[in-house]
Structure formats: C-alpha cells, structure tokens
Amino acid sequence: MEQDTTRDTPRYPGAETVEDFARNVAAVRARMAAAAERAGRDAADVRLLPVSKTVPEERLRLAVRAGCDVLGENKVQEAKRKAENLADLDVSWSVIGHLQTNKARFVAAFASEFQALDSLRVAEALDRRLQADGRGLDVFVQVNTSAEDSKYGLPPEEVPGFLAELPRYGALRVRGLMTLALLTGDTDRVRECFVTLRTIRDRARQDAPEGIGLDELSMGMSGDYEIAIEEGATVVRVGQAIFGARATTDQRYWPG
Numbered sequence: 001m002e003q004d005t006t007r008d009t010p011r012y013p014g015a016e017t018v019e020d021f022a023r024n025v026a027a028v029r030a031r032m033a034a035a036a037e038r039a040g041r042d043a044a045d046v047r048l049l050p051v052s053k054t055v056p057e058e059r060l061r062l063a064v065r066a067g068c069d070v071l072g073e074n075k076v077q078e079a080k081r082k083a084e085n086l087a088d089l090d091v092s093w094s095v096i097g098h099l100q101t102n103k104a105r106f107v108a109a110f111a112s113e114f115q116a117l118d119s120l121r122v123a124e125a126l127d128r129r130l131q132a133d134g135r136g137l138d139v140f141v142q143v144n145t146s147a148e149d150s151k152y153g154l155p156p157e158e159v160p161g162f163l164a165e166l167p168r169y170g171a172l173r174v175r176g177l178m179t180l181a182l183l184t185g186d187t188d189r190v191r192e193c194f195v196t197l198r199t200i201r202d203r204a205r206q207d208a209p210e211g212i213g214l215d216e217l218s219m220g221m222s223g224d225y226e227i228a229i230e231e232g233a234t235v236v237r238v239g240q241a242i243f244g245a246r247a248t249t250d251q252r253y254w255p256g
C-alpha cells in the first residue's frame, strides 16, 4: 500500500506492542463510529473483524491481548496453523477467503465463521463434516459485485437460486452476504459495489427460504470500510489499518 507522503505518519501505522494494537483498533473504531453517524446508523450494528493474514503468531498474541477476540484469515492452511498454535488463547477464527472442497473439513474443524461460500459443493462438504461433528457454522455467501472475472463469488443473478438450495445444509447458519469491492481509488466505483450487494440482499430477502438469514452485509476493508458502513455494512474486514501495511502482494490472496 502506498503511504501518504504529505504527512509524517504512514497511512497504516505498524503495531508491535499491545498498546499499538489498542491504539490502531481504537482509531478504526472511531472512524467506524463517525461513518455510522454520517449514515444515521447505530455504530453498535457494525462489527469489526480484524484480518490477520500474513501476520506472525507472536504478534497475534498481542492483538488478542489488546481485545481482538475474532481474527479473519484468507487462507485455510494459514488459518489452521494459527488456530492450532494459538489454541491456548480465547480467540475464534473467521475464514474469509475462497475454499476448495477438499479443505472444507479443516474449516469445519476450527472455524466459527466462513464468509466466502460460493459453491454448493463446498456447502455440501462443510455440512457433511459439521453434521458428523455435531457442530454448526455461520456462513456468508460471497457475491462478485465488481464483474471482474478474476474474483471469486457468485454473479449477482445467481444469488437467489443459490440461497434457495441452502436449507438442505442444516449445519450452515446463513447470516448474509459478503463482497470485495473493486480495488481502485475511484470511490464512486467502490461505492457502487457496496450498493450492489445491499440491493441484491434487499431483493433476495423477499423470497429467501425460511431459516436463511440475510441481515448481515460483510463489506469494506482498510481502504474502504467507511464507504461500506455508509452503504449498510454490518461487518467490516480490516487488516492493514490494525496490523500495519502488508508487504505480501494481494495477488496471493486474490488471484487474477
């Protein structure tokens, strides 16, 4: 991520101590509250999901001590390793990246939430495993709102049909929809993605099957969470603004 060279402070200040994490989280929460206020919304209706991908485990311990009790991870293997090595902590795990069917069993075993559901095969694999273990899992259906071929998520027109199939998978507690906006500095186009997700949700709600919850909209990241909140986000997934700028290229997480 580029830094704002007109100021002394980097755009995403790093965090190496518990106090640093507390400061970064407080700063994000303050901006979330301001965005909610602008939109006439209650800030308590928007959840902050800290995204800890690429961040080493020692630093995650500090973030947890600073109050982060759920952490979001894009890649299953990385999330699984962290969940195992940090099993002594009181923290739960949200998987927010694309999942292959053959890795569904891992997610079923350690995650409390999966935000990137976009195939019935994965739904089936998750459900089978969860049923066997007597567990449930909160899920979000990922929608491709930017019409980019390279991104995961269902095309908007497939969402209603997909939701209609989900009651078959009783261990999946469907909470809402998730999207990644276009990665661009053009805030109008970013906002359009968020409006699209909300519109799809509002329409789908009218004939969603019983038991399929669509109250949640997971949208917005470090660069655009305030816009997302203005457009109705109930969950924002924020990594760099809490953990500091990521060196790893996002191509590793968003193929294309």
Ligand SMILES: *Cc1c(COP(=O)(O)O)cnc(C)c1O
Pocket: 051, 053, 074, 096, 097, 180, 220, 221, 222, 223, 237, 238, 239, 240, 241, 253
């Ligand atoms: C990495 C990631 C985020 C957070 O991005 P930041 O720029 O670190 O805030 C949000 N959602 C998904 C799916 C991600 O992979």
